Amino acid sequence: MASARINLGDQIRQTLEEEILSGKLDAGSRIDEQVLMDRFGVSRTPAREAIKHLTAAGLVTPLSRQGAVVASLSVPEYIAMLEILMQLEGLAARLAARRMPTAQRQQLEEAHAACGRAAAKNDAEEYGQANRVFHEIIYDGSLNEVLARQLRAMRLRMRHPRRALFDRPNRIRHSLAEHAVILQAIVSGDENAAFQAMTDHISSGGNVYADAIASMPLRAVPADEPADAALQRRRSRSANV
Known part of the structure; x- marks a missing residue:
């Protein structure tokens, strides 16, 4: 019972x-x-x-x-999680380039093609779903269940601004191009290129994510660190990753 x-x-x-x-x-x-x-x-x-x-x-x-x-996240919480997410996603891509089985590499190519079809229609919702599949295949392809579990948990918590990303001008087109670089690095087994391509993709210079954060429902930021200051400080840092 x-x-x-x-x-x-x-x-x-x-x-x-x-x-x-x-x-x-x-x-x-x-x-x-x-x-x-x-x-x-x-x-x-x-x-x-x-x-x-x-x-x-x-x-x-x-x-x-x-x-x-x-639950919602404060600005500092979200950006702190983004800094961690960049490294974990990069590690997953690195491990996937080293370990991903051939069948999963084919699935990743198919997921990228699905992203391309959604991009051709400029369908933000469809692209968001295809993007999620693309990343989850990489998580599974890392053959590290603990890492995959952590990434899925972080993606869940950071869901709100990430959903809005693909409504922003040209973001779908840029994301698809970034996926192509990640895919090529993983399929060719280039671990360092896969890590760099993925961290570049997640950070995207820091600007797109910072803009998305500004539009999300947030808890009050601590009085000793105003939202603008937190964004500016971490935006500069993420732009240099």
């Missing part, structure tokens, strides 16, 4: 994670225990279990009463 409750809790958690990632549940959205119970036809225990796991992942903030709200 306990196993059934845990499985139900996992199912609810996975559904909510996908809704958070897709933007159906945006920052500040309320997640109510009773609503989850009614929606999924479960008792209170699986609903609470799902919220507990989402809280541990940093995706929701529990309320004093029942339920939680979808």
Whole structure:
């Protein structure tokens, strides 16, 4: 019986994670225990279990009463995570260039082609989905489950401004060109080129991400570090990566 409750809790958690990632549940959205119970036809225990796991992942903030709200990030938190993400994504690309099996390299080429089709239509939503597949194939191709798990968790937490990136002028075109360089480096087995291409792709000079951060729902920035100062300080740093 306990196993059934845990499985139900996992199912609810996975559904909510996908809704958070897709933007159906945006920052500040309320997640109510009773609503989850009614929606999924479960008792209170699986609903609470799902919220507990989402809280541990940093995706929701529990309320004093029942339920939680979808968490947001402050500007300094987001940019600090971006600095880590650049290095982890670069490491995944490096390992993928060394280890990715032939079948997965073919999948990566197919994912890049899907990105190209979305880019041709200038479809930001479709491109975002294809982009996600492209990166996840690289995570899996690193053959490092711990690294892949960390990257997926960070992508979930950093979802809001990243969704908006592909609505920005020329970002899809630039992203596709950057993917082509990453793909070539991985397929050719050039570890150093793969790392550099991926970190360049994630940072993109720092400017696109900084602009996206400015438009996301954010918690108040600590008074001793105004948002503009945090952005400027880290933008300069990321531009030199």
